[in-house]
Amino acid sequence: MLTEDQRERLEVVLVSPRNPLNIGAVARAMANFGFARLKVVAPYAPHWQEARSAVGAEALLGAATETATLAVAVAGCTLVAGTGTLAYRKPEQRVVRLPDLGLLLRREMERGGRVGLVFGPEKHGLTREDLSYCHLLVEIPTDARQPSMNLGQAAAVCLYELSARAFAADEATKGTASSSATAAASARLELLAGVVEQTMVAADYSPAAMREANRHDLRLLLRRLGPSERDARRILGLFRRILWKLDR
Amino acid sequence: MLTEDQRERLEVVLVSPRNPLNIGAVARAMANFGFARLKVVAPYAPHWQEARSAVGAEALLGAATETATLAVAVAGCTLVAGTGTLAYRKPEQRVVRLPDLGLLLRREMERGGRVGLVFGPEKHGLTREDLSYCHLLVEIPTDARQPSMNLGQAAAVCLYELSARAFAADEATKGTASSSATAAASARLELLAGVVEQTMVAADYSPAAMREANRHDLRLLLRRLGPSERDARRILGLFRRILWKLDR
Incomplete structure (x- = not known):
């Protein structure tokens, strides 16, 4: 869904991540949503090594760049967005x-x-100093009772928004419901209604005086259900069989 | 952002989750996005215990309901959405x-x-049988090179979409489709499927060897039709009458 050029234009930046599982989770979310460029700032060395050498680690973990400071990591970025909970601090830039x-x-x-999309360390998030490299702060709208997200999940949600939402906006408008089945034509529904009605009669479903009302209700019911052409034929087949059996 | 009533109307259902960390991650995402009702189907007991007793486990893990089957877990749901990768199978219902x-x-x-929002086991996802309880399948638009998401991240993305996107779209669309009827709950559809199946047998609709396949197709068909509670009851009444007549 993203072009190679677009993939290249987003850097995910992790500042001092601690948990190797979280690093792996961020890498996986990037791969899921088609992003490739990961930078890691001042990681805790043993955990960073562990994450990179984990079985099944994404190729992009191997290709990730390590920098000593956030300033260096985002040096080439024209727009830097910082993430984190805003519950505990007064933002200094645009949210x-x-x-x-x-x-x-x-x-x-x-x-x-x-x-650049920047994520802070698991425990404390981005510092005020870190945030000063950000053009804006991202707020993930979370519940006030549990606002703080897990790192891997926060990354997944942000990358989903960018990849599947922002870049899919064009695709979404062209031919959305292409996969849905053709609805049964009115004539098919009438045929079906006729056979169901005969079945009702054969089964003594209701007194003769009710038949007119039943026919009307049945027509409405079939249109509320709105079966596809194929499903209407299936149902027709079942009722024909039932009718044949009842008539014997 | 969600009202208490809205929170109550969504069930997250995990089918046979294995990894306690994933169970915890799903619970955390639920808390982040304001949802409270978790059901776990046939969990692997030791890992489920571990997840529930983990330090910092959400209150909602403690309040989660355990069921033996998916049918029971979604019995009260009027719309069941299954999640998973569509890369390896041809979907049988609306995507x-x-x-x-x-x-x-x-x-x-x-x-x-x-x-009901249903997530399958980490390794294999939902089975064809599981999916037959679903009205629709959710496709998370992911990169073809790495389509399969981690359970906790997939849940976070889905709940974000629902909570922060759908319910935040608010005032714009308020009160559009207020007049339509309540959909039949999953349990009602199962009851109906049972009676239709008995009718098929009584009418010699198909050879015994086909019954299993017919049951599966019937379950999918009823979910495609998506009758309202009232319509489902009407259809049930008709089939009960037919069955009674056939059995005489």
Whole structure:
């Protein structure tokens, strides 16, 4: 869904990640949503080694760049977005809700910019100093009772928003419901209604005086159900069989 | 962002989860996005115990319900959405891309329905049998080179879409489809499927060897039709009458 150029224009930056499982989870989410460039700032060396050498580690972990500071990591970025909970601090820069971030980053990438998406350490998040390298802060709208997200999950949600939402906006508009089956034509529904009605009669479903009302209700029911052409034929086959059996 | 009523109308259902960390991650994502109802189907007992007793486990893990089968877990749901990779199988029901799912689920919840969001075991995902209890399949748009998501991350992305996207879209779409009827709950569809199946047998609809396949197809058919509670009861009444007549 992303072009190679677009993939190249987003850097995911992890500042001092601690948990190797979280590092792996971020890498996996990147691969899931088609991003390839990972930078890791001042990682805790043993855990970083463990994450990189883990069985099944993404190729992109192997290709990840390590830098000593956030300043170096985002040096080539034209727009840097910092993530984290805003519950405990007063933001000093513009705050953008995640659902609004995608298109903003996309526009930056399309005008030739390079975007950095920065995640802080698991425990404390980005420091005020870290945040000073960010053009804006991303707010993932979470419940006030449990606002703080797991690193791997926060990354997945952000990358989903960017990849499947912002960049899919074009695709979504062209031919969405192509896979849905053709609805049965009215004539088919009438045929079906006729056979069901005969079945009702054969089964003494209701007194003769009710038949007119039943026919009307049945017609409405079939349209509420709105079976596909194939399903209507299936149901017709079943009722024909039942009718044949009842008539014997 | 979600009302208490909305929180109550979504069930997250995990089928045979293995990894306690994943169970915890799903619970955390639920708490992050304001959902509270978790059901676990046939969990691997030691890992389920471990997840529940983990330090910092969410209250909702303690309150989670355990069921033996998926049928029981979703019995009260009027709309069941199954998740998983579609790369390896041909879907038998409607496929909805995640960005389009939120509003659909929201509408169902607003008309008084109850929604089930079902996740399969980590390794193999939902089986064909599991999927036959689902009205639709959710497709998370992922990169073809790495389509398969981690369980906790997939749950986070789905719940984000529902909570932060669908319910945040708010005032714009308020009160659109308020008049439509409540969908039949999964348990009602199962009851109906049972009676239709007996009718098929009584009418010698197909050879005994086909019954298993017919049952599967019937379950899918009823979910495609998606009758309202009232319509499901009407159809049930008709088939009971037919069955009674055939049995005489």
